[in-house]
Amino acid sequence: MYKNGDNMIRTQVSLDKQDYAMARKEAKALGISVAEYVRRAIRGVLPASGQPAWMRYAGLVESGNPQSSRTIDEIVYGSKD
Amino acid sequence: MKSCMAPKTECYVDTSALIAFLDRSDSYHPLFRKLFSSPPRLVTSALVVAEGHGWFLRRYDGNRAIQFLNFIGDLSPLFIQGFDGQELGKTSRLVKRLANQPLTLADAHGLVIINEHRISICWSTDRHLGLTGAKLVIQGV
Numbered sequence: 181m182y183k184n185g186d187n188m189i190r191t192q193v194s195l196d197k198q199d200y201a202m203a204r205k206e207a208k209a210l211g212i213s214v215a216e217y218v219r220r221a222i223r224g225v226l227p228a229s230g231q232p233a234w235m236r237y238a239g240l241v242e243s244g245n246p247q248s249s250r251t252i253d254e255i256v257y258g259s260k261d
Numbered sequence: 262m263k264s265c266m267a268p269k270t271e272c273y274v275d276t277s278a279l280i281a282f283l284d285r286s287d288s289y290h291p292l293f294r295k296l297f298s299s300p301p302r303l304v305t306s307a308l309v310v311a312e313g314h315g316w317f318l319r320r321y322d323g324n325r326a327i328q329f330l331n332f333i334g335d336l337s338p339l340f341i342q343g344f345d346g347q348e349l350g351k352t353s354r355l356v357k358r359l360a361n362q363p364l365t366l367a368d369a370h371g372l373v374i375i376n377e378h379r380i381s382i383c384w385s386t387d388r389h390l391g392l393t394g395a396k397l398v399i400q401g402v
Contacts, residue, residue: 231298232298232335232337233335233337234297234332234335234336234337235297235298236335237282237283237328237331237332237335238282238283238285238294238297239283239284239285239290239294240283240284240285240325240328240329240332241283241284241285241286241317241320241321241325242284242285242286243284243286243287243320244286245284245286245287246286246287246288247287247288248280248281248284248286248287249277249278249280249281249284249287249289249386249387250277250386250387252276252277252280252312252316252387253365255315255316255319255320256312256315256316256319257365
């Protein structure tokens with residue numbers, strides 16, 4: 181890892197074949213490089229600066245169920261109401 | 262009007278609030294995302310932590326369940342009330358008193374804590390947590 185003149189740190193990342201192929205395809209669709217695609221992906225998962233540590237977990241999952249918080253008992257106990 | 266964002270207000274947090282914050286599909290996610298970004302002192306039951314862990318375990322897998330525990334560990338404003346024999350006694354009495362309500366032990370322990378801490382605002386999307394008079398934050402307190 182070393183620093184470029186433009187305030188960027190250069191690093192190497194190993195990706196498996198399938199992930200690389202998908203990243204390349206998505207990057208091409210967006211008209212950006214794979215490197216930029218990876219940078220954006222990392223920015224998307226990092227907590228915003230100045231936010232408390234637990235905020236990194238906000239929206240951790242996407243169940244697809246807008247009633248998710250009102251159907252917990254059905255998942256945990258089977259059913260209640 | 263009392264606000265849950267006020268620094269000295271202690272609010273009770275139940276499983277539904279935690280899931281609404283963690284699941285971006287939930288319709289209350291934006292509200293709880295905002296609330297958790299600047300929380301007051303929070304209190305919950307150890308049974309809520311068990312329930313949340315169980316939700317992730319059954320809905321997803323062990324890795325997600327561990328991430329849930331990591332979230333709880335990072336949530337420093339949260340005080341977790343343990344559940345021992347004495348708490349079981351108090352909670353059992355409440356369950357029997359409200360036998361007409363389909364309360365889980367976690368819900369009932371929450372109501373016990375709300376009463377003992379004189380908490381007036383509850384972070385929950387579950388109407389059962391309002392049974393003894395606490396206002397649910399989704400009602401716009």
